[in-house]
Every structure is written in C-alpha cells, then in structure tokens.
Amino acid sequence: MIDRLNQFLRRAPAWPLYVLAPLPIAWLYYQGLTGALGVDPVKKIEHQLGLWALWLLIAGLAVTPLMRFAGLKLLKFRRAIGVISFGYVLAHLLTWLVLDVQFLNVWKDIVKRPYITIGMLAFTLMIPLAATSNNWSLRKLGALTWRRLHKLTYAVCVLGALHFVMLVKGFQIEPILYMLVILGLLALRVVPKRRRPASTPNMAAG
Amino acid sequence: MAGLGAKPSRYSTNETPNAKSDITSYCNFYEFGTGKDDPAKYAAALTIDPWSIQIGGMVDKPGTYDLDDLTKGVSLEERIYRFRCVEAWSMVVPWVGFELKTLLDRVGVQPSAKYVAFETLERPSEMRGQRSPVLDWPYREGLRLDEAMHPLTIMATGLYDEPMPKQNGAPIRLVVPWKYGFKSIKSIVKITLTDREPQTSWNMANGREYGFYSNVNPEVDHPRWSQATERVLGAGLFAKRVPTRMFNGYGDEVAGLYEGMDLRKNY
Numbered sequence: 132m133i134d135r136l137n138q139f140l141r142r143a144p145a146w147p148l149y150v151l152a153p154l155p156i157a158w159l160y161y162q163g164l165t166g167a168l169g170v171d172p173v174k175k176i177e178h179q180l181g182l183w184a185l186w187l188l189i190a191g192l193a194v195t196p197l198m199r200f201a202g203l204k205l206l207k208f209r210r211a212i213g214v215i216s217f218g219y220v221l222a223h224l225l226t227w228l229v230l231d232v233q234f235l236n237v238w239k240d241i242v243k244r245p246y247i248t249i250g251m252l253a254f255t256l257m258i259p260l261a262a263t264s265n266n267w268s269l270r271k272l273g274a275l276t277w278r279r280l281h282k283l284t285y286a287v288c289v290l291g292a293l294h295f296v297m298l299v300k301g302f303q304i305e306p307i308l309y310m311l312v313i314l315g316l317l318a319l320r321v322v323p324k325r326r327r328p329a330s331t332p333n334m335a336a337g
Numbered sequence: 338m339a340g341l342g343a344k345p346s347r348y349s350t351n352e353t354p355n356a357k358s359d360i361t362s363y364c365n366f367y368e369f370g371t372g373k374d375d376p377a378k379y380a381a382a383l384t385i386d387p388w389s390i391q392i393g394g395m396v397d398k399p400g401t402y403d404l405d406d407l408t409k410g411v412s413l414e415e416r417i418y419r420f421r422c423v424e425a426w427s428m429v430v431p432w433v434g435f436e437l438k439t440l441l442d443r444v445g446v447q448p449s450a451k452y453v454a455f456e457t458l459e460r461p462s463e464m465r466g467q468r469s470p471v472l473d474w475p476y477r478e479g480l481r482l483d484e485a486m487h488p489l490t491i492m493a494t495g496l497y498d499e500p501m502p503k504q505n506g507a508p509i510r511l512v513v514p515w516k517y518g519f520k521s522i523k524s525i526v527k528i529t530l531t532d533r534e535p536q537t538s539w540n541m542a543n544g545r546e547y548g549f550y551s552n553v554n555p556e557v558d559h560p561r562w563s564q565a566t567e568r569v570l571g572a573g574l575f576a577k578r579v580p581t582r583m584f585n586g587y588g589d590e591v592a593g594l595y596e597g598m599d600l601r602k603n604y
Contacts (some may be wrong), residue, residue, distance in 0.1 A: 163574045169374070170359040170570045171426060236563050242560050274554050298561065299543055300424075301471040303371055 138203045148211040155183065156222050173230045180223035185295065185309055187216035189290045189316070196319040210264055213284070217261040220254055220291075246297035253290035256283050288313045340498040342414055343433040348489055349417035350586075355428040357497045359571045364504045365422065366523055367471050368457065368464040375466065376504035382463045383524070385508040394454075397445025404508055407443075408494065411435045415498065416512070418492055421553045421585045423517035432512050433495030438486045446482070446530055454487040454535035455511060456527035472538050479515075479521035479535035479549065480513065480534045483594055489514055489587060492525075515587040517551045548604035552595070553585035557604050567586040 157180055163172035191212040195201040228234065262268070269277050277304045278324055292313050295306035366376040389402040417431045441453070459475035461467040467474045484490060493512045494501055501507040506523025513520050519539055528534070539547035546560050555565045566578040584591050595603075 162576075166573075170355070170363045170428075171373070171568070172574045173576075174426075175566065176574075230574065231568070235566060240563065246561060260487065299371070301367065301371070302469075303471060304469065 133202045137202070140207075145208050145211045148208065148215060150212075151217060152215040155218070156180065159195060173226065177223060177226045177231055180219055180226060181295070184216055184223055185291050186221035187212055187219055188284075188291055189309065189312055191216060191284065192288055192316045196316055200319070214261060214264050217257050220257060224250075224254055232323060246294055249290050249297065250294040253287050255295060256287050256290070260284065260287070285317055288317075340432050341495050341500065343413040343415040343495070343498055344534065346414040346416050348590075349415065349431075350419055350429065352417070352419065352429045352432045352518075353419055354497075355571045359428060359500045360496060361472050361504055363428075363570065365424075365425070365518065366466075366504060366506065368466045368474075368476065368524070369504065370466045371471060379465055380503035380507075382465070383460075383503050384463060385503065385524075388508050388526075389528055390509070390525060391527045392529075393527075394531050395447040395450035396441075396530050399444070402444075407440060407526075408435070408509075411439055413494070414491075416493075416514075418489075418512060418514035419585050419587075420514065420518055420521075421581065423519055423534055423547070423551065423559060424566075425559075425564060425566070425581075426570050427581075428570050431497055432491065432493040433498060433501075434491040434493035434512065436488055437490045437492050437511070438488065440492060440528075441485065441530075448530050450530035451482050451532045452535055453480050453482060454527075454529040454532070454591060455480075455522045455525050456529075457522055458524045458526045472542055475526075476522060477536055477538045477541075478511065478520055479537050480520075481534075481594075482530075484513065484591075487591060487594065488495055489590055515553055515584040515591045517553060518550050519547070550595075550600070550603050552604075553581060553602065554583060554600055554604070555581040556583075557601055 159168075159176050162168050163176050166172075168175040189208055194205045194209045194212070197205060228237065232240065241251050242248065260281055262279065263272065263280060272280065289310075292306065292310040296310055299306055348349075362377050363373045364376040365373065366380065369376040369379040389401050390407060390456065391401045393399040413433050413435060415431055415433055417429060419427060420430050421427045437453075455478045456463070457476035459467060461474075480490070491512050492509055493506070494509050496502070496505060501510065506521075509525055510523040511521050511525065520537075534549055537547075537549060539551075540549055558564050564581055567581045568578055569576055582588070
C-alpha cells in the first residue's frame with residue numbers, strides 16, 4: 132500500500148501545488164465580496180487564512196515522521212508546503228493589517244499585545260526560510276547550514292500555535308489540540324533510532 | 338408571525354438597524370458553541386415554553402414566576418440601541434422589551450439591596466456548548482442597582498417586533514446598551530437582589546480582561562486589543578473602522594452613574 136503510494140508520489144510533480152495554492156484564498160475573498168461569508172467577512176477571512184496556515188505548517192512538520200515511522204516519502208513536496216504556508220501567513224497578516232485594523236495603532240498592537248507579538252515573531256522567522264527556499268540558496272549556504280537554518284520551522288510552528296491559543300476567549304479545545312499535535316510531531320524527532328544488533332553470533336552458532 | 342406591536346421609544350437611536358439576518362446569524366452565545374454561527378445552528382434545541390424566572394434575595398415578593406405572569410400587563414417598547422461587543426465590533430439592534438425597573442418594582446426591592454445578579458439557564462441536554470468547560474456554567478452577570486433601575490436598561494423579549502429568536506437569548510434577556518455586549522445576559526432563569534457585588538462569568542474566567550463594570554470605553558483597552566475603534570458589521574468587506582464612543586454614545590444618560598469613579602480601575 133505504502134509502496135504503491137510512494138511509486139505514485141515519485142512520479143507526481145510538486146509544481147502543481149504552487150498553482151493550486153492561491154485558489155482557496157481567491158475563493159475566500161470572492162465569497163467575502165459576494166456576502167457568502169456572512170456579516171463579518173473580514174474576521175472570517177482572517178481566521179480562515181490563519182487556520183489554513185497552521186494546517187500547512189503542521190503538514191510540513193509531519194513529513195519527516197511520516198517517512199520515518201510509516202515509510203511515506205513526501206520529502207519532495209516539503210519545500211512547496213513550506214513556501215505555501217508562508218504565503219498563507221502573509222495573506223493572513225495582510226488581511227489583518229489592511230482590512231481589520233486598517234493600519235491603526237499597528238506598532239502599539241505589535242509591542243503591547245503578546246499574541247500579536249508572537250504572531251509577528253513567527254512571521255519574521257519565516258522570512259529567511261522563504262527567502263532561502265531556492266536551490267541557489269541551498270548551494271550557497273551549503274546543505275548543513277541550510278538545514279540548520281530551516282530548523283527555525285520548529286519555532287515557527289510552536290509560536291503559530293501559541294498565537295492561536297492566546298487569542299481565543301475562555302477555555303477552548305481546538306487551539307490546544309493543534310499545539311499538542313505540533314509538540315507531538317516535534318517529540319517524534321527525538322525518538323532515538325533503534326540500533327541494529329551489531330553482531331548475532333548466537334544465530335550463527337544455532 | 339403577528340407583530341408584537343411594540344411602541345416607539347424616545348430612547349431609540351435614529352441610526353439604521355442591522356438587517357435581521359445580521360443579528361440572528363452572528364451571535365456570541367457560548368451555551369451553543371464558541372463559533373459565531375453556532376447559536377443559529379443549534380439553539381433550535383432549546384425549549385422556551387414553559388419558562389419561569391426564580392426571583393429572590395432582598396425582595397419583598399420572592400418566588401418562581403412564570404414568564405407570562407411577569408410580562409402580563411407590561412407594555413412593550415421598541416428600543417433601537419447600538420450594540421458594542423467587547424471584541425470591537427458593533428451593530429444596531431431594534432430590541433423589543435420593557436424596563437427592568439418595571440419588573441424590579443413589581444417584586445419590591447428592599448432598601449438593603451445594592452446589586453442585581455442574573456443567571457442563564459443551565460441545560461446541557463439542550464445547550465450543547467455547556468458540555469464543554471469553556472466557562473464555569475451557568476453564565477452569570479450582574480449590575481449595580483442604580484444601573485439596573487436606569488431607564489435604558491431593559492428586559493428584551495423580542496427584536497424586529499417579533500418574539501426573541503432563540504439564538505439571541507429567548508425568551509427573555511437583559512440589554513444594557515452602554516456596556517459591552519456580554520453584560521447583556523441571555524435566556525435568564527434567575528434574578529437575585531443582593532448587597533454584595535455578584536460574581537460574573539467573564540470576570541471569573543479572566544478578571545484582568547473583563548471587569549464587573551465593563552462600560553464601553555474607548556480609552557481603556559482590552560489587554561489583547563484596542564477599544565478605541567470598532568468594526569461596524571453589515572457594511573461589507575471594505576467597511577471603515579469608526580471611533581468607539583464613551584459609554585457607547587449613551588454618556589448623556591449614564592455618565593452621572595459613575596461620577597467620581599476611576600473608570601480605568603473600575604473597568
């Protein structure tokens with residue numbers, strides 16, 4: 132089953148993801164313009180984009196554990212997932228800035244309101260990752276440095292989930308679940324690799 | 338449905354009310370879920386007939402009153418009020434109701450009473466949101482007695498001249514237009530007159546963010562967002578934010594209630 136899937140994935144190109152990614156954003160805005168999102172379209176768009184961004188971050192974080200524990204090879208799509216998640220975070224941020232707060236007190240919000248501070252920090256940390264998401268940067272930096280830099284993703288994911296946890300009113304399960312999933316996916320990375328027995332002399336004897 | 342025949346009131350604003358669909362589709366009523374559209378989806382499960390309110394504490398005539406008895410002979414008025422949510426959005430709502438004072442006078446408030454405490458129905462079998470500990474149920478609210486007796490403070494039983502939709506707090510709710518929306522407690526089953534400041538749900542959940550008074554005040558920010566401006570709902574994707582007014586624009590009527598009080602401290 133997994134082999135079949137891997138065979139298919141090996142043949143599937145990653146580029147269509149970039150073509151498809153903007154469509155949900157366009158659809159969301161179209162619905163906002165036609166009234167299909169109800170009486171508060173700005174909040175709806177803002178929240179939906181933020182939520183999708185978080186899903187994409189989680190998807191990106193799941194690639195390695197899926198390969199290690201399920202043998203599913205999605206590595207060639209990970210760059211696209213990362214770049215697209217950056218796009219969604221950017222769209223979320225711009226919606227907040229232009230349509231929601233309308234540039235009023237933006238700096239004050241960023242420094243005074245911890246959930247916004249954290250959201251902005253997560254976005255800022257994504258900028259170098261998006262900027263170096265091309266082959267040229269990978270060659271320029273060298274694989275080791277590049278990989279080390281891109282570990283920033285871990286911080287981005289935790290900060291993104293924290294941003295959601297902190298903004299809801301009352302005790303709500305959904306953002307906490309995302310945080311737990313992210314922490315779980317990070318925890319899987321420190322599971323020690325099972326060591327093969329170095330030698331099996333008894334077997335030979337038997 | 339036959340109209341309630343509510344009479345116009347001098348307390349109504351002349352601003353244009355939001356469409357009925359705006360008001361009934363976008364609600365904070367966590368008893369039915371935390372999403373704005375959850376109440377419209379799930380409030381149909383609520384039984385509102387029969388309905389009674391337990392009135393007690395420092396009153397001359399305590400007891401459990403049937404809603405029909407409480408509203409019998411009361412003349413309904415249409416009160417078109419601005420409604421400002423603590424989340425920095427606003428609407429204009431044509432409520433139908435009567436002054437809370439009318440009800441309190443009927444049961445006889447004793448001189449020792451200083452506050453009024455309210456409770457919402459707790460019935461998880463019909464109110465699915467109460468199956469999660471989002472808040473410490475039942476929902477509780479309270480007013481100082483002078484706030485409760487103010488002519489702007491109403492018990493609303495309808496909107497748009499029709500009985501109150503379930504998602505908006507049927508069959509009877511409080512409306513206090515100069516305070517953030519969460520003070521206007523919905524689906525009330527209990528009213529208690531007391532001499533001590535009552536506990537209120539959002540204050541219990543997060544006292545730093547939600548005070549007992551919670552008067553609309555553009556100068557005192559919510560710790561997580563500014564209250565200086567608001568998004569006027571129903572005006573589309575590109576609606577411009579407008580400045581929030583002190584006491585939600587009802588300062589002429591209610592500022593006197595808070596004379597000498599530090600509103601930054603008593604937020």
